[in-house]
Amino acid sequence: MSLIKSISGIRGTIGGKPGEGLSAVDVVKFTAAYASFIRDSYRGTSNTIVVGRDARLSGKMVENLVVGTLMSMGFDVINIGKASTPTTELAVTGENACGGIIITASHNPIQWNALKLLNSNGEFLSDAEGKEIIRRADNDEYTFADVLELGKELKNDTWALKHIELVKALQLVDAEAIASADFTVAIDGINSIGGEIIPALLKALGVNNIIELNCEANGKFAHTPEPIPQNLTAISDVMKSGKADVGFVVDPDVDRLAIVMENGEMFVEENTLVAIADYVLSHTPGSTVSNLSSSRGLRDVTKAHGCEYSAAAVGEVNVVTKMKETGAIIGGEGNGGIIYPEIHYGRDALVGVALFLTLMAKSGKKVSEIKADLPQYEIAKNKIELTPDIDVDAILEAVKKHFSNEEVNDIDGVKIDFADSWVHLRKSNTEPIIRIYSEAHTMEEANKLADSIKQIIRELGF
DSSP states (O other): OOEEEETTEEEEEBOSSBTTBBOHHHHHHHHHHHHHHHHHHOOSSOOEEEEEEOOOTTHHHHHHHHHHHHHHTTOEEEEEEEOOHHHHHHHHHHTTOSEEEEEOOTTSOTTEEEEEEEOTTSOBOOHHHHHHHHHHHHTTOOOOOOGGGOOOEEEOOOHHHHHHHHHHTSTTOOHHHHHHHTOEEEEEOTTSTHHHHHHHHHHHTTOOEEEEESOOOSSOOSSOSSOSGGGOHHHHHHHHTTOOSEEEEEOTTSOOEEEEOTTSOBOOHHHHHHHHHHHHHHHSOOOEEEETTSOTHHHHHHHHTTOOEEEEOSSHHHHHHHHHHHTOSEEEETTTEEEOTTTOSSBOHHHHHHHHHHHHHHHOOOHHHHHHTSOOOEEEEEEEEOOTTOOHHHHHHHHHHHTTTSEEEOSSSEEEEOSSOEEEEEEOSSSSEEEEEEEESSHHHHHHHHHHHHHHHHHTTO
16 A cells, blocks of 8 residues: 655555555644634635546445545535546636645556645645645644534536637637537547547537547546557557547546557657647747756747746746746647646646647648657656665765766756757656656657666766
């Protein structure tokens, strides 16, 4: 069993003893600690918290625990039921709520679930706020309401449609152009909420020809949920058959977007943000942000438009913070996460789908042709398994010192930028590993760079 407490909330495998897996006791404790924190820190007048969930098999059970706990803490709950992460984020501000809880383990396998915690802006909590909630949960620092002060539950299933309408209304989304292009679009919804909301979005944008794969939101994931090539063979086969112009794949909570080209090959998740940012910058110049582990391609296209690029620490909340600091008009992460402030500060696959289809319609290009126009990089993702006796900080400090003559960024682990490549080492927040991301013009070069870093770590005595 696994239970991970981090800045982004609490995540674990369902079942087990309290503290060993994501048990009912852990859900109640963490929800109560969050409610206590909101009660003490929120300065507005709302007494409402929004709750939404993906379609995982454990989702309804966890939803019942979360809603009941929030009511027992004296909060009213707007329960939007099965909903994407970005939909829930939009509902928090749309309902003038003081916070929100998203019940989703994102791309983790079926046995996992999690609570993602939002502030009154519908954005993830800061590192300090997350740590304070963990402290309160660990010390049982929360007090339940008296019977006359219990909250109530209101169910609201209208937010998916509202989300779609907000995306359709974006200035750079052209539904008429999309409809006129008469695209055939394949979608893999991983048997979660994406299987409902993405086809609904496509229809709203005028797409009449939709090939639906795994679009029944029953939580029985047809394949491992993370939208990476080895998990996407079914939609790849559809695309190879020539039946569709583009394929879209989302993760269970619909905040990441992977794209499959008309030839069945992957567009590559890293290119999702790069291509969409290139389109946005061509119409509305401005600064951009991605995290340190994302492709250099975003920096390249941003500079090509005469604009400024900034890097942030890994984690959506860190990217959003940097975007606000720099006034960025678009940003995100290399995992296919698009953050477009014109609608909200959260990763949103619906925004990605609408903007990418508009790009296709207006350019008249095939997906493979759009990829060919982008900076050509390949990212290798390697790792070092950790044991309790490994001193991660010592490893990172030694690597930093070894490459002191290069361009080094240590705001999150250690990233070394070379002329035509880079490598980034950081401790994972969710697994006992050091992640080693490396990028070069070819995958062979990227993997060689990662191997050389591993060899250097061994030579340094680790």
